[in-house]
Amino acid sequence: MWTCKRVAKSLAETHYKGLPGRKRLGLKAHMALCLVCSRYHKDAMLMQDCAKALAEREQAGNCQLPARLPEDAKERMKRQLRDVD
Amino acid sequence: METKSPNPELWVDEYGDYLYRYAVHRLRDPIVAEDAVQETFLAGIKGLDGYNGQVDVRFWLRGILRNKIIDHFRKSARETPLEDVEEYEMPDTFLMKYSGIPTRTPLPWKFDPRKSFEDVEFWKIFESCTAKLPERLRQAFTLKELEGVSSQETCEVLGISPNNLWVMIHRSRKHLKQCLEKNWGELNR
Numbered sequence: 017m018w019t020c021k022r023v024a025k026s027l028a029e030t031h032y033k034g035l036p037g038r039k040r041l042g043l044k045a046h047m048a049l050c051l052v053c054s055r056y057h058k059d060a061m062l063m064q065d066c067a068k069a070l071a072e073r074e075q076a077g078n079c080q081l082p083a084r085l086p087e088d089a090k091e092r093m094k095r096q097l098r099d100v101d
Numbered sequence: 102m103e104t105k106s107p108n109p110e111l112w113v114d115e116y117g118d119y120l121y122r123y124a125v126h127r128l129r130d131p132i133v134a135e136d137a138v139q140e141t142f143l144a145g146i147k148g149l150d151g152y153n154g155q156v157d158v159r160f161w162l163r164g165i166l167r168n169k170i171i172d173h174f175r176k177s178a179r180e181t182p183l184e185d186v187e188e189y190e191m192p193d194t195f196l197m198k199y200s201g202i203p204t205r206t207p208l209p210w211k212f213d214p215r216k217s218f219e220d221v222e223f224w225k226i227f228e229s230c231t232a233k234l235p236e237r238l239r240q241a242f243t244l245k246e247l248e249g250v251s252s253q254e255t256c257e258v259l260g261i262s263p264n265n266l267w268v269m270i271h272r273s274r275k276h277l278k279q280c281l282e283k284n285w286g287e288l289n290r
Contacts, residue, residue: 024267028252028270029251055207055209060274063246063277068246070231070247071248071249073224074126074247085121085135085138093139093142097110097112098110100146100147
């Protein structure tokens with residue numbers, strides 16, 4: 017039987033989707049019985065999903081920040097790369 | 102599949118903006134981000150012999166930049182006075198400390214963020230909410246939740262205990278929830 021502490025630690029250490037099947041089942045069973053844990057850990061899982069989706073968007077180059085490397089920095093970097101080359 | 106780029110000078114034009122956006126988002130300081138990108142290109146050119154062409158050059162360079170960002174967090178943690186870390190000790194309640202049960206039940210969400218994942222505006226709000234996190238919390242959230250760094254390594258990089266990390270992650274999620282509820286949930290109910 018999963019205790020509240022075990023559920024909390026598992027979700028603090030690992031993304032819930034990364035938990036092995038048996039552990040995810042244990043987690044779900046615990047949350048079905050424990051109302052406080054259920055809401056607390058639903059928050060955790062929701063935030064994990066948000067963070068994962070954001071990381072995937074970033075990887076695909078879909079950051080919302082309009083940041084562009086300044087042109088002078090680009091020129092400086094090119095010069096440095098030429099020197100190393 | 103992309104082959105090894107024969108001319109690293111092209112990297113700046115091809116990948117500069119992509120890497121810079123990623124660095125600014127992680128480091129929140131344009132000057133530090135610029136330095137990190139520059140170091141990444143230099144490390145890339147020096148390590149070009151180790152690049153086997155199995156991943157896109159962009160992602161290979163991003164991997165190098167990721168390590169530079171982790172190094173920056175490590176250095177910044179070393180310079181942070183210990184008192185700031187002690188603030189993130191485990192809440193001193195019996196239930197939380199010994200059973201992991203929070204003493205107050207979190208309020209239900211006023212909206213389901215998963216339903217907003219396709220909305221560009223939602224991600225603008227989410228990114229601005231992560232930027233507003235206190236620096237130490239932001240670093241813990243970035244390493245653990247965005248970069249998927251293991252708990253053990255996150256603790257080592259930030260110079261904190263597993264209990265510190267647990268509480269920092271909990272608090273960062275709480276801050277983000279409040280920020281999203283206020284800036285997105287109330288406008289999109």
